[in-house]
Amino acid sequence: MDTPQPLYSAESVRELDRQTIAALGIPSIQLMKRAARAAFAHLHRRWGDIGRIQVFCGGGNNGGDGYVIAALAAQKKIPVTVFACVDPVQLKGDAREAHAYACREGVQVLNSLTELDSADGDTLIVDALLGTGFSGELRPDVGHAIERIRKSPGPVFSVDIPSGLNADSGCAELAVQADMTVTFIGRKLGLYCGRGPALCGEVIFADLGAPVSAQQALQPLVQRYSATSIKRLSARPVDSFKNLFGHILVVGGDNGFGGAVLMAAQSSARCGAGLISLATRPEHLTAALTRCPEVMAHSVISGQELEPLLEGPDVIAVGPGLGRSPWSEQLLARAGRAQVPLVVDADALNILAGGRVLAGVKRDDWVLTPHVGEAARLLGCDTKEVLADPRAAAVAVQQKFSGVVILKGAGTLVAHDGGVDLINSGNPGMASGGMGDLLTGIVAALIGQHLPLVEAARLAVWLHGEAGDRAAEEGLRGLLATDLLPWIRRLVD
Numbered sequence: 001m002d003t004p005q006p007l008y009s010a011e012s013v014r015e016l017d018r019q020t021i022a023a024l025g026i027p028s029i030q031l032m033k034r035a036a037r038a039a040f041a042h043l044h045r046r047w048g049d050i051g052r053i054q055v056f057c058g059g060g061n062n063g064g065d066g067y068v069i070a071a072l073a074a075q076k077k078i079p080v081t082v083f084a085c086v087d088p089v090q091l092k093g094d095a096r097e098a099h100a101y102a103c104r105e106g107v108q109v110l111n112s113l114t115e116l117d118s119a120d121g122d123t124l125i126v127d128a129l130l131g132t133g134f135s136g137e138l139r140p141d142v143g144h145a146i147e148r149i150r151k152s153p154g155p156v157f158s159v160d161i162p163s164g165l166n167a168d169s170g171c172a173e174l175a176v177q178a179d180m181t182v183t184f185i186g187r188k189l190g191l192y193c194g195r196g197p198a199l200c201g202e203v204i205f206a207d208l209g210a211p212v213s214a215q216q217a218l219q220p221l222v223q224r225y226s227a228t229s230i231k232r233l234s235a236r237p238v239d240s241f242k243n244l245f246g247h248i249l250v251v252g253g254d255n256g257f258g259g260a261v262l263m264a265a266q267s268s269a270r271c272g273a274g275l276i277s278l279a280t281r282p283e284h285l286t287a288a289l290t291r292c293p294e295v296m297a298h299s300v301i302s303g304q305e306l307e308p309l310l311e312g313p314d315v316i317a318v319g320p321g322l323g324r325s326p327w328s329e330q331l332l333a334r335a336g337r338a339q340v341p342l343v344v345d346a347d348a349l350n351i352l353a354g355g356r357v358l359a360g361v362k363r364d365d366w367v368l369t370p371h372v373g374e375a376a377r378l379l380g381c382d383t384k385e386v387l388a389d390p391r392a393a394a395v396a397v398q399q400k401f402s403g404v405v406i407l408k409g410a411g412t413l414v415a416h417d418g419g420v421d422l423i424n425s426g427n428p429g430m431a432s433g434g435m436g437d438l439l440t441g442i443v444a445a446l447i448g449q450h451l452p453l454v455e456a457a458r459l460a461v462w463l464h465g466e467a468g469d470r471a472a473e474e475g476l477r478g479l480l481a482t483d484l485l486p487w488i489r490r491l492v493d
């Protein structure tokens with residue numbers, strides 16, 4: 001099994017740059033040329049037959065990488081032009097030297113966008129405007145260059161990070177949309193969370209010979225887990241019996257939301273739970289028994305009626321379709337005090353955010369599964385603040401409520417006492433009702449099968465996203481939550 005990948009802040013990677021230069025005993029220009037060669041090798045492998053290349057260079061070392069890439073293209077006799085977003089006379093240090101190298105190789109350098117031919121489909125754009133040095137509000141001149149890149153019909157290659165994307169948070173107002181990004185020396189968190197996954201295209205990592213010891217010395221922001229580094233369930237013993245694999249109780253399904261609670265129960269079942277009970281409104285019982293006879297469905301019309309059902313289960317998932325009525329609040333108030341691990345999702349989170357039910361309760365044995373809006377409500381802030389720094393938001397929710405927090409997104413974050421993990425998961429087809437209910441059921445089933453909460457959260461996010469990807473192979477649009485159920489079953493072992 002692989003180890004998870006460390007994801008760093010921009011500042012840590014700049015420190016890694018410095019340590020790599022020192023460890024390799026080479027001048028920084030050599031590291032820049034090594035970066036540019038690595039970038040050029042990947043872009044040439046993918047677009048070797050491209051008609052021409054336009055390189056957009058900024059005023060720092062990211063731009064310096066771009067000038068060297070232009071020189072390498074010229075050496076390969078590929079027609080190449082550089083747009084210098086910052087007048088080359090202002091360049092300093094390695095970037096200045098890289099510009100001189102490009103000029104020696106006969107590269108044409110233009111200072112104005114109007115002089116630059118408009119790109120066609122056979123033009124590869126290389127984005128070397130901004131790298132880890134980007135900070136604050138985007139300067140208008142660079143913004144115009146980014147807009148020009150976004151309008152080009154051909155492929156786009158970003159050096160180190162798509163310009164305009166924040167390397168630490170994945171936040172981006174205006175940024176380059178790349179088909180491929182080659183990132184150097186250390187993986188930046190912003191490539192894998194927030195808008196990073198959508199803006200980067202294929203991400204390729206080039207370590208440029210950075211010493212592993214230097215990488216280990218730095219504190220990563222996040223550990224990134226993938227199929228090969230996530231802990232799976234152990235094989236089932238021959239003499240298995242159903243109680244070995246957990247009894248899950250799913251609580252929810254207010255008027256009109258009977259499907260949500262049933263989908264959570266079904267995904268628990270498909271994830272290997274031994275027994276599943278359902279506590280919901282009486283009107284949903286028939287449907288539950290018809291759709292999923294394996295589930296033991298109970299009608300509850302008050303918190304008092306729920307109480308006896310809280311005794312048997314090993315894990316309780318509360319929230320799918322729970323609603324925010326007095327009935328909903330009564331059920332959460334009771335379930336929230338049960339003495340077994342909880343998975344708290346959807347409207348249960350919104351009720352929690354309201355502060356009237358379970359006020360001030362912190363538990364080490366619950367998993368909260370907010371999306372961005374629910375996280376904002378739990379923190380009493382605006383959604384924009386969560387999007388501006390998803391990692392910080394996940395940590396803040398975990399510090400406020402304890403336990404494990406799954407902050408859902410294209411790069412889903414799992415915050416816990418030991419740090420923050422990231423699992424890239426899912427696809428745009430999963431932006432439809434019920435997907436969150438499935439995840440809730442999977443988390444509960446994995447806890448019921450004796451995975452520690454953090455491992456259950458990581459595996460559930462991966463399993464949910466992978467099942468979504470497999471199901472989406474038949475098409476993104478019209479992908480239904482229940483389409484994932486057979487895939488959950490195939491992938492859980």
Ligand SMILES: NC(=O)C1=CN([C@@H]2O[C@H](COP(=O)(O)OP(=O)(O)OC[C@H]3O[C@@H](n4cnc5c(N)ncnc54)[C@H](O)[C@@H]3O)[C@@H](O)[C@H]2O)[C@H](O)CC1
Nearest residue numbers: 017035059060061062130131132133134135137138139160
């Ligand atoms: N350090 C090394 O040995 C290597 C670095 N690599 C590449 O270098 C960049 C980091 O370079 P740096 O000069 O520190 O910063 P950038 O080029 O990313 O950006 C600085 C550049 O951008 C301008 N700028 C900053 N903020 C804004 C803004 N909000 N709006 C507009 N412009 C902005 C600033 O004025 C400077 O002109 C790294 O990403 C790598 O690509 C090599 O990869 C390895 C060796």
Ligand SMILES: [K+]
Nearest residue numbers: 130159161163
């Ligand atoms: K860039």
